[in-house]
Amino acid sequence: MALNDVLNEVKEAVLSFDSEKTVEAVKKALKAGLNPIDIIEKGITPGLQIVGKKFEEGELFLMHLVAAGEAAKKAIDQVIQPELLKSGSERKTLGKVVIGTVAGDIHDIGKNIVAALLFAAGFEVYDLGKDVPTSEFVKKAKEVNADVVALSALLSTTLPVQKEVIDALKAAGIREKVKVIVGGAPATKEWAEKIGADGYAATATEAVTVVKKLLNFD
Amino acid sequence: MPGGVLRGKRLTFLSNDELQRIHETTVEVLENVGIKSFSDSITKVFADAGAEVDPKNKIVKIPENIVKEALKKAPKRFILCGRNPKNDIIIDNERIYFGMGGTPTPYIRDIETGEFRRPTRKDFADATRLGDALPNMSFLMTIAGAFDVPYELEYLYEYEILFNNTEKPIVYPAPGAEIAKYALKMASIVAGGEEELRKRPILSLYGEPPPPLMITETDENLIEYARLGIPIALGPTAMAGSTGPITLAGAAIISNAGSLTAISLVQLINPGSPILYACWVAATDPRTGRHAYGSPEFAFSTSVINSQMAHYYGLPCFGFAGCPDSNYPDAQAGAEAMMMTLMNTLSGVNLMHDCGYIAGGDAGSMEMAVICDEICGIALKIARGIDVNDETLAFDIIREVGPCGHFLSHKHTLKFLEKGEIYIPKLFKRLSKDEWIKTGKKKIHEVARETAKKILKEHFPEPLPKDVQQKLTSVLKQAEEKLRTSK
Numbered sequence: 001m002a003l004n005d006v007l008n009e010v011k012e013a014v015l016s017f018d019s020e021k022t023v024e025a026v027k028k029a030l031k032a033g034l035n036p037i038d039i040i041e042k043g044i045t046p047g048l049q050i051v052g053k054k055f056e057e058g059e060l061f062l063m064h065l066v067a068a069g070e071a072a073k074k075a076i077d078q079v080i081q082p083e084l085l086k087s088g089s090e091r092k093t094l095g096k097v098v099i100g101t102v103a104g105d106i107h108d109i110g111k112n113i114v115a116a117l118l119f120a121a122g123f124e125v126y127d128l129g130k131d132v133p134t135s136e137f138v139k140k141a142k143e144v145n146a147d148v149v150a151l152s153a154l155l156s157t158t159l160p161v162q163k164e165v166i167d168a169l170k171a172a173g174i175r176e177k178v179k180v181i182v183g184g185a186p187a188t189k190e191w192a193e194k195i196g197a198d199g200y201a202a203t204a205t206e207a208v209t210v211v212k213k214l215l216n217f218d
Numbered sequence: 219m220p221g222g223v224l225r226g227k228r229l230t231f232l233s234n235d236e237l238q239r240i241h242e243t244t245v246e247v248l249e250n251v252g253i254k255s256f257s258d259s260i261t262k263v264f265a266d267a268g269a270e271v272d273p274k275n276k277i278v279k280i281p282e283n284i285v286k287e288a289l290k291k292a293p294k295r296f297i298l299c300g301r302n303p304k305n306d307i308i309i310d311n312e313r314i315y316f317g318m319g320g321t322p323t324p325y326i327r328d329i330e331t332g333e334f335r336r337p338t339r340k341d342f343a344d345a346t347r348l349g350d351a352l353p354n355m356s357f358l359m360t361i362a363g364a365f366d367v368p369y370e371l372e373y374l375y376e377y378e379i380l381f382n383n384t385e386k387p388i389v390y391p392a393p394g395a396e397i398a399k400y401a402l403k404m405a406s407i408v409a410g411g412e413e414e415l416r417k418r419p420i421l422s423l424y425g426e427p428p429p430p431l432m433i434t435e436t437d438e439n440l441i442e443y444a445r446l447g448i449p450i451a452l453g454p455t456a457m458a459g460s461t462g463p464i465t466l467a468g469a470a471i472i473s474n475a476g477s478l479t480a481i482s483l484v485q486l487i488n489p490g491s492p493i494l495y496a497c498w499v500a501a502t503d504p505r506t507g508r509h510a511y512g513s514p515e516f517a518f519s520t521s522v523i524n525s526q527m528a529h530y531y532g533l534p535c536f537g538f539a540g541c542p543d544s545n546y547p548d549a550q551a552g553a554e555a556m557m558m559t560l561m562n563t564l565s566g567v568n569l570m571h572d573c574g575y576i577a578g579g580d581a582g583s584m585e586m587a588v589i590c591d592e593i594c595g596i597a598l599k600i601a602r603g604i605d606v607n608d609e610t611l612a613f614d615i616i617r618e619v620g621p622c623g624h625f626l627s628h629k630h631t632l633k634f635l636e637k638g639e640i641y642i643p644k645l646f647k648r649l650s651k652d653e654w655i656k657t658g659k660k661k662i663h664e665v666a667r668e669t670a671k672k673i674l675k676e677h678f679p680e681p682l683p684k685d686v687q688q689k690l691t692s693v694l695k696q697a698e699e700k701l702r703t704s705k
Contacts, residue, residue, distance in 0.1 A: 061504030062502075062505065062506075063464075063504060104435075106432060106434055109457065109460045109507075113460070155436065156363070156369065156393075157394065159369070188325070188336065203506045203508065204507050
C-alpha cells in the first residue's frame, strides 16, 4: 500500500472520531515503515485540522472535536509515544499546558472540553483532573516545563483557590516562567486581573484563542 | 402571594410505563453504578442505613428500599412563609408560583447603561426590593450577587440583605455545612427563634448535587436543613451530551438519580422533612459547550419530564420561568422566556424560578425581571382556564342584547371585567402604530427599565426591627471571625 494511502487512512480514522480505528491505522502506518513524527504531522494533525476547520464553519460540533482529540491522543499515547521514547525523539507541539480543576472542586466538564480542544489544536496537555491539590499544579508545571497553567473552578467557594495556585507558583519561583489562565462559571475577566492571571476565557474555544495569543501563536 | 392553579390537564407526553421505566432505570443506576460521595458524613448516613459503600473509590450504592421508604416519607404538602404572613405559600403538587432570580449571577446588566458589570451589595439589595414589589413573584432568589465582600462570606452577606429587603419567602443556596448553619441561625433570628422557624420556615435551601452521580461536602447543607425540617429545593441538572447521555431520557436518569439521592439523604436524617423534587436536563450547546437555558430541551425537561416524574412520585416540583440565553432583552430573550414560562406553567410545575436572568445565567437584568413578571401574569391567566356555567354562558344576556346589539356597558360585562376575565397587561402595550410613534416608539425593555427604576425609587418593604437587624449583623461578624481567611 502506498505510504500516502496509509497516512490517509490515519487521517480518515481521526475524521471518523473512532479511537480504535485511529490506533489501528497508526499501528499499520508504523508497520509500513513510516516515521512516528511523520505519522503525527502528516496523518493525525491534518485530520485534527480538518475537524477544527469544520467546527469553525459550523459543520461539526464540540462533541466531534473532543472525540477526534481523544482518538488522536489515544493513538499518540499508546502507539507513537513508546516509539518516540525508543528513538529518544520528541513530538513538536505548540506548547505545554498543565490543566486542572482546583482543590475542593469536583466539576470538570468544562475543563475536559478545554483540555480536548487544546490537544486538538496542537498543544501537549497534562490534565491533572479535578480537586487537584495546589502543590500538584506547581509540581507538574516544574516537571514538564509548562508554558501554561490553566485553572478551572465552578463554585464561588473554590474560585479563590485559583489565587492560591498563582501564589504557590510565585513561591516556587516559576510564576514568570508560565502563563496562567483561569476559567469556570464564577470566574470573570475582572477576577483574573485581580489575582494577576494572564488570561481568562468564558468558553472552551475562547480558551484556545487566549492560550494561542499568550504564547504568540496568533 | 399570587401564583395560581393550573385549571386544565397538565401537559403529559410520557405514558405511565415510560415514567416507570425512568424510575426503574434510575434505581438500577443507584443500586449497581452507585454515586460517588466526597463527603464522609453523607456516606455515613447511607452506610448506616444499609447502603453498600466502597470506601476506596468512595462509591455508595443505594438500595431500592431506601429510595422507596424515602419517597413514602417525603411530605406531599408543606408551607413556605414570608416575613409577612400574607406572602405565605402552600407547596403541593397542584399550586403554581413564580419566583424572581436564581443563584447569584456573576454579572448584572446595569439599569442605566445596559452594560454588564460586577454586582455589589447595593445591586443585591435593589434586586431584592424589586422582587419584593413585583406582583407575580411569590418567592425570591436573586438576579445579582454581592461581590464587594470577602468571598468566604458572600452568601451570608446576601442572606442579611435578603432578610432586610423582602417580606416574601426566600429560596436560596447555602453551600456547605458551615454556611448552612449560619444561614439557619440568621433565619431563626428573623423568625423569632428556632421553633418559630420550624413552624413558619421563611426560607428554603436550594441545592444542586453535581452530575453525573456525585454528592460533595457542599451538599452537607442538606443535612443541616433536614435536621431542622426546613424546606429544600433541588436542581440536579445533567447536561445532555456532556454530564449525561445526549438522549434526554438518559440524561433524565442522571438528574433523577441526583434528586432521589438527595431525597433519600434528607428522609434518612429526618423523616418527613420537606423537599421539592426536580429533574432537569439541559442541552450542552454543541457550539459553545454552554448550558443552554433557552433550549427546547431544557424547556421540555424542566416542564414535562420534571412534572410528570414529580407526579409519579407524588411530590411537589421545582422548575423554571424566564432565563433566556440571549445577552440582550430582545426577541430571542422574549421568546425563550415565554417558552420556558408557558411550558412549565402548562405542566403544573409548582415553584418556577429564574425570572430576570439573562445571558444564560451569567447575568441578571432588572428589565428582564419586569418583563418576566408580565409573562408570568399572562401564563397565570391562561392557566386559570375558563368557567363554563349559566352565568358565563350568558344565555339570558345574549337574548337581552339580541342580534346587532352590544355588550360593552352591560352589568355582566362590568362584573366580569372587574373579576379579571380579560387580562390587562401592566407592561406590554397594545398601542396602534400611530400612538406608538407619537409616544416615542419605545421598545418594551426601555419601558421595563422605567418601571424598574420607579419601583426602586418607591418600594421599600417593612424594615426588620432594629434589634433583629443588629443581631443579624452580629452573626455576620461572628461568621467573619470564624470563616475569613483572606485579606
